[in-house]
Amino acid sequence: MIFDPVFIRLKALFLDLCARFFPEWVVMLASIVISAVVILVMGPVIMMYLTLLERKLLGRIQNRYGPNRVGIWGLLQPVADGIKMFIKEDIVPAHADKIIHLLAPVVTVVPSLMVFLVVPFGNGMTAVNLNIGILYFVAISSITTIPIFMGSWASRNKFSVLGGMRAAAQMISYEAPMTLAIVPVIMASQTLATATIVESQGGGFGMNWFIFTPWGLLGFIIYFFCAIAECNRPPFDLPEAESELIAGFHTEYSGMKFALFYMAEYMNAFTLSAIAVTLFLGGWQGPFLPSWIWFFGKTFLLVCVMIWFRGTFLRFRVDHLMGFAWKFLLPLSLINILIAGLWFLTPAIAAWALTAGLVVASFFVFVKLNKTFVPEKRTYVLAD
Amino acid sequence: MTVAHLKIDLDGFLFIIASSMPYTSYSYQYLFVAIFAVFAVIFAMTPLVLAWFLAPKKPSETKKAPYECGLASQGDSWIQYHVQFYIFALIFLLFDVEIVFIYPWAVAFQKLGLFAFVEMIIFIAILAFGLFYAWRKQMLKWD
Numbered sequence: 001m002i003f004d005p006v007f008i009r010l011k012a013l014f015l016d017l018c019a020r021f022f023p024e025w026v027v028m029l030a031s032i033v034i035s036a037v038v039i040l041v042m043g044p045v046i047m048m049y050l051t052l053l054e055r056k057l058l059g060r061i062q063n064r065y066g067p068n069r070v071g072i073w074g075l076l077q078p079v080a081d082g083i084k085m086f087i088k089e090d091i092v093p094a095h096a097d098k099i100i101h102l103l104a105p106v107v108t109v110v111p112s113l114m115v116f117l118v119v120p121f122g123n124g125m126t127a128v129n130l131n132i133g134i135l136y137f138v139a140i141s142s143i144t145t146i147p148i149f150m151g152s153w154a155s156r157n158k159f160s161v162l163g164g165m166r167a168a169a170q171m172i173s174y175e176a177p178m179t180l181a182i183v184p185v186i187m188a189s190q191t192l193a194t195a196t197i198v199e200s201q202g203g204g205f206g207m208n209w210f211i212f213t214p215w216g217l218l219g220f221i222i223y224f225f226c227a228i229a230e231c232n233r234p235p236f237d238l239p240e241a242e243s244e245l246i247a248g249f250h251t252e253y254s255g256m257k258f259a260l261f262y263m264a265e266y267m268n269a270f271t272l273s274a275i276a277v278t279l280f281l282g283g284w285q286g287p288f289l290p291s292w293i294w295f296f297g298k299t300f301l302l303v304c305v306m307i308w309f310r311g312t313f314l315r316f317r318v319d320h321l322m323g324f325a326w327k328f329l330l331p332l333s334l335i336n337i338l339i340a341g342l343w344f345l346t347p348a349i350a351a352w353a354l355t356a357g358l359v360v361a362s363f364f365v366f367v368k369l370n371k372t373f374v375p376e377k378r379t380y381v382l383a384d
Numbered sequence: 385m386t387v388a389h390l391k392i393d394l395d396g397f398l399f400i401i402a403s404s405m406p407y408t409s410y411s412y413q414y415l416f417v418a419i420f421a422v423f424a425v426i427f428a429m430t431p432l433v434l435a436w437f438l439a440p441k442k443p444s445e446t447k448k449a450p451y452e453c454g455l456a457s458q459g460d461s462w463i464q465y466h467v468q469f470y471i472f473a474l475i476f477l478l479f480d481v482e483i484v485f486i487y488p489w490a491v492a493f494q495k496l497g498l499f500a501f502v503e504m505i506i507f508i509a510i511l512a513f514g515l516f517y518a519w520r521k522q523m524l525k526w527d
Contacts, residue, residue, distance in 0.1 A: 028412060036420045040427050086431070086438045094448035102432070109428040110421065117420060128416045135487060157450040158461040169469050176479040183483075186490040251451055256435035260428060319526035322472070326524045330479070330515065334508055337486070341501045344494060 007292070008124050011035075035127045039116045047266040048078035053300075054307050061311035088255035096252065097154040104151030105253070105260035111143040112267040119274045120195045122284045122292030133194035134186065137275055138179050141230070144268060145171040148232075148239070148249050151261070155252035163248025166318065167239030171230060173322055177329035178226035181219045184340035185210055185279045194275075198283030209282035214355040215340040218363075220280040222333050224302070227272035229325070231265055233306055235313035238321055273302035328366050335362045471523055475515070482511050 011034055018027045052067065052074060059066025067074035092098055118133040120126040130136050145168055152164020186192060188210060189200040201208050210216035229236035240248030250261050277283055277298040284291035316324070339358050343351045450457045489496075489504055518524055 028415075032412075032416045032419050035416070036423050039420070040423060086435050087440070088435075089440050089442065090435060091443070091447050093450045094445075095450065106425065106428040106432070110424045113424040113427065114417070114421060117417060127420075128413045130413055130417075153462070155450075156461055158452065158457075161461045161465075165465055165469055169472055172476040173472060176476055176483070179483045180479075180486070183486055183490045186487065187493045190491060190494055192487070192491060246451065246453075255439055256431045260431065322526045323524065326472075326475070326515075327519060331512070334512055334515075337490075337508065338505060341493070341504070345498060345501060 005122075005124060006290075007122075039127055040113065043113050043116055043267050044263065046270050047263050048082070050266045050270060050303065051081070051262075052078050053303070054310075057304065057307045058311050061308070082259070085256055085259040090255040090257060091252070093156060093252050095156045097156070100150050100154035101252075102257070104147045104154060105257045105264075106147075107150065108144060108147035108264040109260050109267075111140045112264040112271065114140050115271040115275075116267075118194050119271060120198050120278055120283055121295055122290065124195070125284075125292060126195045129193055129195045132192045134182060134192045134197070134275075134279075137194075137271075138182070141268070141271070142171075142175055144230070144264070145175075147264075151253065152249035155249075157252050159245045159247075159251045160249055163239045163241075163245045163251070166245075167232065167249055170232070170236065170238055170321060170325075173325040174226040174229035174236075174329075177222055177325060177333040178230065180330070180333035181222040181226065181336065182279060183333075183337050184215045184219050187337075187340050187344065188216075194278050194283075198278055198285060201282045202285050205287075206282060206285065209280065209285070211280040211282075213343065214352070214359045215336050215343055216280055218332065218336050218339070218359050220276065222329050222336070223276055223279065224305075225329065226325075227276060228306055228309065229321075231268040231272060233265075233269060234310040235315050236321065237315060238318055241315060269303060269306060270299065273306065274299045276302055323370065327370050331366055332362060468526065475518055475523070478511065478514060482507075 011031070014034070015027055015031055018030050022030075055077075056066040056074070067077040070076040070080045092101055115137055117127045118130055118136055120129075126133075148167045148171070149164045152160040152167070155161070185197060189197045191197060191200070201210060211220050232239050238248075239245075240250065245251070250258055253261060274295075277295065281298050281302075283298075284295040286294035289297075335358070339355045339362075342358070343355045346354060450461070452458075485507070486504070489500065493500065
């Protein structure tokens with residue numbers, strides 16, 4: 001595996017060079033700045049090409065080509081979009097709260113960039129391997145609710161405020177099951193550090209990935225649905241439902257401010273998929289290829305699933321959306337913690353049978369409990 | 385944690401293995417997070433400043449009106465909203481606080497064993513009862 005730690009070696013080589021000429025604190029700062037700049041370049045580039053990938057895939061789903069005019073296969077399309085965004089007029093409504101209207105896009109981009117710090121991109125390629133990595137991720141990514149509400153309230157537009165209210169309700173609702181779905185993984189790996197969680201899934205020809213256990217599968221499904229809802233993507237895009245709320249919370253945003261909201265949304269889609277890969281799909285673990293290729297491959301696979309959902313599913317109704325979070329995902333994620341506990345406290349074969357049985361049983365119980373109330377069949381006396 | 389960790393192995397190959405990457409102390413990690421936060425703010429502000437210079441500025445009364453599908457705006461939009469949102473926020477708070485207690489338990493779970501597991505079952509059962517109560521009281525029904 002010569003190519004595996006190529007980036008780490010490059011950085012170490014450079015730092016070693018620095019260490020020969022400069023004092024230690026300069027080397028430390030250089031180490032920080034290198035990693036920070038790499039992330040600050042990588043985040044937006046990923047976002048730009050995610051937009052292209054999404055448009056291409058949606059195009060194919062709808063039996064058309066997607067963007068193919070700017071550059072080969074439309075590869076320069078994101079650049080053209082970026083230039084367009086720069087030269088668009090920035091319109092602020094007359095009665096808006098101008099300072100908060102300006103702050104909201106900035107506040108939304110910062111946390112979505114900061115989550116990149118704990119993502120393990122490859123073997124030893126975590127920018128900061130915090131020992132509370134997952135807690136950091138949960139804490140930082142939950143900030144995204146606030147700028148959306150800030151932007152919507154500051155716009156002083158009825159559609160915006162309605163979209164912002166919905167966004168806040170939806171995002172806090174889906175945050176609870178998402179954070180609870182992570183708990184079994186922490187129980188199994190006994191750590192909150194993202195890199196260590198990946199390492200604990202190694203070996204066994206990929207069979208040690210947490211998704212190949214009953215609690216891991218259930219946890220992954222809960223986490224993934226909640227992740228889609230957290231970044232307001234279809235079918236959970238109630239806050240920006242075009243057909244009823246124009247553009248939801250960013251109705252009054254144009255130009256670069258709108259682009260920043262858009263950027264944060266796509267970077268969130270990427271990081272949430274990346275954390276899903278870290279937690280359940282073995283992170284960078286995989287044979288033959290360098291670890292970072294495995295990591296990006298798995299992450300983009302999950303992002304493609306998100307795009308596929310967008311291309312094929314219909315939008316939820318608001319009451320169904322809230323009910324799905326509180327009456328289905330949340331109880332299941334609570335039960336999943338107990339199932340994971342039983343898994344570790346019972347011997348091997350019994351654990352499989354018991355937990356798999358419990359997962360299936362609880363799934364059907366909550367499907368049954370959530371059945372929509374169907375009134376008695378009406379009889380029309382006069383019609384017959 | 386010193387420069388010695390970074391020295392190239394002169395035998396030929398660079399054996400700086402992933403897990404032994406230098407700088408893993410708390411001070412380095414949180415310094416990194418702090419510096420990165422500053423970088424991220426600058427990064428987010430830069431395109432706004434650039435767009436300020438590049439974008440045209442031709443405001444007019446019509447443009448600055450709140451967008452309501454072309455009709456004149458009726459009334460203010462900063463009004464009181466349905467109490468439903470508040471109730472969901474309250475239930476969310478309940479579970480968010482619960483998560484704060486569950487995370488440390490989950491890290492130590494395999495060391496604590498059966499007793500702590502039973503305790504956690506009781507803890508979750510009390511909160512699940514709260515959820516069940518809200519469900520039965522139709523608090524989770526959106527209307």
